[in-house]
Amino acid sequence: xxxxVVGSVAFDSxxxxxxxxxxxxxxxxxxxxxxxxxxxxxxVIAVVGEDFTPQHxxxxxxxxxxxxxxxxxxxxxxxxxxxxxxxxxxxxxxGTDLNVFETFEPKIPAAYADSEYLFLANIDPVLQARVRSExxxxxxxxxxxxxxxxxDHRESLLKVLKGLDVLLINDGEAKMLSGEQNLMKxxxxxxxxxxxxxxxxxxxxxxxxxxxxxxxxGASSISMPFRAPALPLEEVVDPxxxxxxxxxxxxxxxxxxxEFTPAVFRSAMFYGGVMxxxxxxxxxxxxxxxxxxxxxxxxxxxxxxxxHLE
Ligand code: AMP
Numbered sequence: 259x260x261x262x263v264v265g266s267v268a269f270d271s272x273x274x275x276x277x278x279x280x281x282x283x284x285x286x287x288x289x290x291x292x293x294x295x296x297x298x299x300x301x302v303i304a305v306v307g308e309d310f311t312p313q314h315x316x317x318x319x320x321x322x323x324x325x326x327x328x329x330x331x332x333x334x335x336x337x338x339x340x341x342x343x344x345x346x347x348x349x350x351x352x353g354t355d356l357n358v359f360e361t362f363e364p365k366i367p368a369a370y371a372d373s374e375y376l377f378l379a380n381i382d383p384v385l386q387a388r389v390r391s392e393x394x395x396x397x398x399x400x401x402x403x404x405x406x407x408x409x410d411h412r413e414s415l416l417k418v419l420k421g422l423d424v425l426l427i428n429d430g431e432a433k434m435l436s437g438e439q440n441l442m443k444x445x446x447x448x449x450x451x452x453x454x455x456x457x458x459x460x461x462x463x464x465x466x467x468x469x470x471x472x473x474x475x476g477a478s479s480i481s482m483p484f485r486a487p488a489l490p491l492e493e494v495v496d497p498x499x500x501x502x503x504x505x506x507x508x509x510x511x512x513x514x515x516x517e518f519t520p521a522v523f524r525s526a527m528f529y530g531g532v533m534x535x536x537x538x539x540x541x542x543x544x545x546x547x548x549x550x551x552x553x554x555x556x557x558x559x560x561x562x563x564x565x566h567l568e
Contacts, residue, residue: 259298259299259374259375259513259514260298260299260300260301260324260370260372260373260374260375260513261294261298261299261300261301261373261374261375261376261377261509261510261513262301262303262327262366262370262373262375262376262377262389262393262396263287263290263291263294263300263301263302263303263376263377263379264287264302264303264304264364264376264377264378264379264381264385264386264389265285265286265287265290265304265377265378265379265380265381265402265502266285266286266287266288266304266336266338266359266379266380266381267285267287267288267302267304267305267306267310267328267335267336268283268284268285268286268288268335268336268337268338269281269282269283269284269309269335269336269337269338270282270283270284270285270337270338270339270340270498270542271337271338271339271340271353272284272339272340272341272342272496272498272541272542273340273341273342273343274341274342274343274346274494274495274496274497274541275342275343275346276493276495276496276541277541279496279541279542281309281337282541282542282543283314283317283542283543284338284498284499284542284543285304285336285338286379286380286381286402286499286502287302287303287304287379287381287502288317288318288499288502288543289498289499289502289503289506289537289543289546290377290379290502290503290505290506290509291318291321291323291506292317292318292321292323292503292506292543292546292547293502293503293504293505293506293507293510293533293537293546294377294506294507294509294510294513295321295322295323295506295510296321296507296510296533296549296551296554297507297510297511297513297514297529298510298513298514299322299324300322300323300324300510301323301324301326301327301370301373302318302323302324302325302327302328303327303328303364303365303366303370303389304327304328304329305328305329305330305331305335305336305358305359305362306328306329306330306331306335306358307330307331307332307333307334307335307357307358308330308332308333308334309334309335310330310335315328317543317547320547321547324369324370326367326369326370327365327366327367327370329362329365331358331361331362332358333357333358334355334357334358335357335358336355336356336357336358336359337353337354337355337357338351338353338354338355339351339352339353339354340352340498342496342497342498346461346462346494346497347461347462347497348430348461349497349498351406354406359381359382362385363388364385364388364389366389366392366393371393373393373396374396374397374398374513375396375397375398375399375400375509375512375513376389376390376393376396376398376399376400377399377400377401377402377505377509378390378399378400378401378402378418378422379401379402379502379505380402380403380404380407380502382407382411382414383403383407383411383414383415383417383418384411384414386401386418387414387417387418387421390418390421398423398424398512398513399421399422399423399424400422400423400424400425400426400505400509401418401419401422401424401425401426401453402425402426402427402501402502402505403415403418403425403427403431404431405430405431405434408431408434408435409434416451419448419451419452419453420451420452421452422452422453423453423454423455424453424454424455424456424457424509425448425452425453425455425456425457426457426459426501426504426505426508427448427456427457427458427459428458428459428460428461428501429441429444429458429459429460432444432445432448432456432458435447435448435451436448441458441466442480442483445458445466445468445480445483446468446480449468449470449480453470454469454470455467455468455469455470456468456470457508457527457530459501459504459534460488461488461497461500462488462490462491462494463487463488464485464486464487464488464531465485465486465488465504465527465530465531466483466484466485466486467483467484467485467486467523467527468480468483469481469482469483469484484523484524484527486524486527486528486530486531486561486565487531487561487564487565488531488534488535489531489532489535489557489560489561489564490564491535491538491539493539494538494539495538495539495540495541496538496540496541496542497538498541498542499537499542499543499546500534500537500538501534502537503533503534503536503537503546504530504531504533504534505530506530506533507526507529507530507531507532507533507534508526508527508529508530508533509526510529510533511525511526511529511530512526525558528558528561528562529554529558531561532554532557532558532561533546533549533554535557536549536553536554536557
């Protein structure tokens with residue numbers, strides 16, 4: 259099974275209480291693809307500039323990620339500057355240099371047309387919608403977004419939400435998108451915008467999945483949510499990409515399974531937490547480049563143990 263992801267491949271300059279890094283490889287699609295690559299085949303659509311070297315691409319191809327859809331354009335790659343000093347749970351964006359993303363027109367290689375799963379990572383919703391419209395026959399569409407698009411590009415975002423099966427956002431974004439402070443009310447309003455499943459990430463506190471039940475007199479109501487824990491970690495070096503890595507573990511695991519049962523879905527929530535917990539242990543994508551399957555399974559067992567009731 260293949261996941262096609264469209265999103266940012268970027269350079270990040272990050273400051274956390276543990277130090278800072280300048281122009282390390284990042285981007286929503288990069289973190290997602292690396293995390294998902296431990297479970298299934300991943301194909302990437304993004305644009306990079308002349309500062310993106312073969313060594314950077316090798317980080318992806320070493321994990322078996324298909325980079326045929328990585329376009330090279332004259333100029334510099336997308337560059338994001340963020341700080342977590344003061345709040346490890348929420349990035350403060352200090353700078354967003356779109357660079358080559360400003361004129362990006364996603365092109366889907368013919369070899370990607372048979373992808374079964376589509377992930378619309380954090381990127382301009384206009385671009386997300388374009389890729390969605392060209393991938394009509396996928397089995398499932400899952401998407402992400404961020405406060406910037408919710409605040410300033412709402413109309414385009416609402417069009418994307420209509421075509422999603424699953425939306426993954428953090429709790430602040432769910433509240434911002436819905437205008438509701440209560441999580442249940444926020445979830446209900448967000449799901450009325452399109453997605454039938456909503457996964458709300460709570461940073462270091464785990465994630466909650468909400469399921470839409472549209473069978474009830476045609477109205478949309480939500481059934482009992484499912485909450486997965488996060489692993490309490492002694493040291494969080496860099497939270498950048500935790501959300502995308504959660505999404506990669508979650509969606510990668512789902513795509514690797516023959517059918518979607520409630521048990522498979524619950525395990526996917528745990529695998530999301532597992533990959534998010536690895537991502538934050540080092541700056542940038544460093545940790546996600548070298549996790550082993552054994553480490554993933556061992557951590558999955560830890561997740562089971564910390565949330566098991568006899
Ligand atoms: P996360 O920490 O999982 O929410 O995502 C962090 C990643 O999102 C970083 O690697 C950034 O390069 C990327 N990012 C930040 N702002 C944007 C944006 N406006 N559009 C696309 N990607 C972004």
